[in-house]
Amino acid sequence: MNQKLTLPPDGLERLFEVLKERGFTVVGPTVREGAIVYDRLASPADLPRGITDEQDGGVYRLKPRADGALFGYVVGPQSWKRFLDPPVKRLWRAERDGADFKIVPEEPDQETFAFLGVRSCEIHAMAIQDRVFTGGEHKDPGYEARRRSAFIIAVQCTVAGGTCFCVSMNTGPRSESGFDIALTEIVDAERHLFVVEAGSPRGREILAALDTRPAEADEMAEAEKRIAKAAAQMGRTLDTEGVHDLLMQNPEHPRWGEVAGRCLSCANCTMVCPTCFCSTVEDVTDISGDHAERWQKQDSCFTMDFSYLHGGSVRASTRSRYRQWLTHKLATWIDQFGESGCTGCGRCITWCPVAIDLTEEVAAIRANPPAGAESIKKGKP
Ligand code: SF4
Ligand code: SF4
Incomplete structure (x- = not known):
């Protein structure tokens, strides 16, 4: 079992610095046009602090929450496929070359992403798209390169949305694997901290560069309690039997x-x-x-x-x-x-x-x- 550590919220500043020093573009949740979307982030100040979302069939609205949580909401209209499989992309160009045409292949992307705030259902979605784009005879080289280099920082869900049903699909709310680092946010009247764990050698190396301490037993128990609460709060269920x-x-x-x-x-x-x-x-x-x-x-x-x-x-x-x-x-x-x-x-x-x-x-x-x-x-x- 991975060792659990504790990171104060200001440790996220250092996390951003460490990721940038290693050449990553940090992408994560931020508020734009009344929704929480995924975009390039300059610092933790860009995260949706003290905001939650209300969701139901055909309903999405943001509301304030008093505790200043940084990840106190669920998924918004966008997913990480926006970055791994961009919705619009040029495949190649052709230039006239005398009486002929010369095909100019598209240059591979240079940007490597650190995805911050990836939920368990989204890690499962990435794994599903991996099979589509890289699992068969015909691979998508752009997707494969972006996916292989991406650094995944999972956030364990401590609230569930009105339309969530990951428990039915056996895809959450806890991320068990598929991440480099996983964070569980604990925020109440006395404290605001993250229980963190590494899920890969890259994750361990990044965590070693942060100001962490071993997590206390009560902090780990509180993190588990909050994930269990999210599991019990699912807004929907789907009977997948047969x-x-x-x-x-x-x-x-x-x-x-x-x-x-x-x-x-x-x-x-x-x-x-x-x-x-x-x-x-x-x-x-x-x-x-x-x-x-x-x-x-x-x-x-x-x-x-x-x-x-x-x-x-x-x-x-x-x-x-x-x-x-x-x-x-x-x-x-x-x-x-x-x-x-x-x-x-x-x-x-x-x-x-x-x-x-x-x-x-x-x-x-x-x-x-x-x-x-x-x-x-x-x-x-
Ligand atoms: S979102 Fe899908 S199911 Fe709903 S109206 Fe549009 S196409 Fe139909
Ligand atoms: S609930 Fe299922 S079908 Fe609907 S958007 Fe999510 S993954 Fe797709």
Whole structure:
């Protein structure tokens, strides 16, 4: 077991310095336009101090909290994929070279990130995207380089949000692995400190450069108590028992039509999801015809264009697009990658403008399977 240490809140200043000395760009939570987003941080002063978030289906708002906590909220609209798999990126350029064209590959990024405030569900989401981008025959070299160099500073959740259900997905609230350092914030009338532990040799080396002391037994017990409290506070639950077969055996369930009646096909749920990875490519050229570029852009299975094949979209209805999304997340993702594509972060519920909630949709299908549910019909939209 890793030794637990104690770091005072002003120890975060030193943590920033040590990370910068080693060439890392520190990225973490900060308040912008009424939400907690992830951005490059200059110092701990950029963190959302004394702020919490209220979340429910289609509801997100920030509120003050009196204790000055630095991590007293859960996840916001963005995830770390914004940095590991940027939503818009140039893949290559082509320049006219006489009668021919010369392909100029994109230079690899030089920036190495230290991600501060990564939650357990987000560490699981990164591991899921690792399998997508680096687990198969065709790897994404940019993602692989950014991911391999990233330094992960986890923050153990001590509060849960109204749309969180990581306990159901077995992805939190405690980060057990996948981090370099993990912090648990303890803040009350008498004290404000972090119980910290290293999860890698790099993490041990960084912690050795900070002003820490061995954690007291009561501090470790308090940290555990706060994580257990978050586990007991989950805003949602999802019964995952047999969910793969439940969805695969109900492609014609009337609930798909009901949810399609509300769904705007806006794609918000896929944009905010930390595991969604779909993209499209777009070629652009200047008016001279001497210069062309290929750009990769984040895309969504909710757009008509995404499933456009010769002559039209394969998934022409909102019903078929919502069904595709949910069935992929909770069923066919398991067939593809050996695990669920959902970590229970709750973002798709919070940021759905009409409060569609995948936990409710699964429960509704489970509660009322149509008599004689057919096996999935291949090729039916
Ligand atoms: S499907 Fe929803 S709850 Fe699950 S990981 Fe994606 S955004 Fe989070
Ligand atoms: S489920 Fe909600 S967020 Fe997703 S496409 Fe439909 S309306 Fe948009």
